[in-house]
Amino acid sequence: MEIVENVGKGPNRLSESPDATLPAVIPKGKTRPVLARIAANIVTECNKAVRKFVPVCLHWSKYKGDAGLLCNYYSKVAESGKMDIKFSPVKKHCTNLLQKGLQQCRYLLKKKYFDIDPNDVPKESPVPSMNNDECKALVDHWRHPKTVKICVANKKNRSKVQYHQSTGSRSYEVHLQNLGDKYKGKEPSPLDIFKECHFSQKNGFSTAVKDAIAEMENQLTIPTTDGRCKTEIQVLSEEPSCRTGEKRGSAKLQDVVKNQHDQKVELTSQVQEAEKKWIDMEGTIDTLTKIIQQQS
Numbered sequence: 004m005e006i007v008e009n010v011g012k013g014p015n016r017l018s019e020s021p022d023a024t025l026p027a028v029i030p031k032g033k034t035r036p037v038l039a040r041i042a043a044n045i046v047t048e049c050n051k052a053v054r055k056f057v058p059v060c061l062h063w064s065k066y067k068g069d070a071g072l073l074c075n076y077y078s079k080v081a082e083s084g085k086m087d088i089k090f091s092p093v094k095k096h097c098t099n100l101l102q103k104g105l106q107q108c109r110y111l112l113k114k115k116y117f118d119i120d121p122n123d124v125p126k127e128s129p130v131p132s133m134n135n136d137e138c139k140a141l142v143d144h145w146r147h148p149k150t151v152k153i154c155v156a157n158k159k160n161r162s163k164v165q166y167h168q169s170t171g172s173r174s175y176e177v178h179l180q181n182l183g184d185k186y187k188g189k190e191p192s193p194l195d196i197f198k199e200c201h202f203s204q205k206n207g208f209s210t211a212v213k214d215a216i217a218e219m220e221n222q223l224t225i226p227t228t229d230g231r232c233k234t235e236i237q238v239l240s241e242e243p244s245c246r247t248g249e250k251r252g253s254a255k256l257q258d259v260v261k262n263q264h265d266q267k268v269e270l271t272s273q274v275q276e277a278e279k280k281w282i283d284m285e286g287t288i289d290t291l292t293k294i295i296q297q298q299s
Contacts, residue, residue, distance in 0.1 A: 029093065030273055034096060037273045038277060039180055050104050052079040053100075053101060055079075056076060057104075058130075058133045059105060059108045059109055063105075066105075076097075108130075109141070117142065121146060124142050169202055169204075176270050194216075194238075197216075219238045222238045
C-alpha cells in the first residue's frame, strides 16, 4: 500500500493562511461538516494520518487502551489540517474517520497481500507504521477458520444486494448537493433521487434497477379504487420485487428515497445558513484589515 506524499494540500489553499483553522462547523445531530469542501479536506487529512502514523491492529480496543497512540493521531491531524481538535464534535468526527480508515487499510492489505495467495504472504510488514509482529498477528487472524467462514458468509450476503448505489464513497447528502442546477431550480422528485443515486456513468442502470424503475412508473399510471393515481411516495412505500419473484431485503425502497429527500431539504437550508455566516465573516475580516492598514 503506497503512501502518496503530495496529497492534502487543499486545506492550506482553503484557509489562505498558515496559521488559520478550517471552519469545521458540525451541526447538532450531524456527523460531519455541512460544507462538502471542508468535509472532504478533513477526510483527506485524517486518512493521511492513518496511513502514515497509525498501525493496523485487529481490534478497536487496542487503540482505546493506548492513549498515546490516539494522542499521536489527533496531534498529526491537528497539525496538518489546522483544525481545533479539542472541539468535541470535531474530535468525535476524526475518531469515526480513524475507525473507517483502519477498516479500509485492513481491506486493502488483505486484498493485495492475502487474497491472491494466502501461502505467499510477505514475512516483513509492507506498511511502515506496523512492525512484523503486528503484521503476523493480522495474517494469522485472516487464516483462522472462523474468519474464513465469516468472509465467505459476508461475500454471499453481498451478492444478494439488488440495488447498488452509485455514489461511491460520497454520502447521499453530498451526492445530492453536487447535483447543482441540474433540475433548474425545481425540486427533484423521490423517483428522480432514486435514479440519481443508482445511475452509473460507465454502465448506466443495472438490470434490477431498470426493473424497479419500470415497475414504479407503471404503478404511477394505474388508478386506485377512488379513481386517482398513486403518488410517488405511495409507490415507493410498496416493497418492489424483481423478475425472479424474490422480494428485496429488510431496507425498503421508501426508506432509502424518502430519507434522501428529507436530508436534501435539511442540508440545503443548512448550507445556505453556513454560506451566509461565512460571507458575513469575510466582510468583517476585510473591514478589520482595512482599519489595520490605515492605522499602520
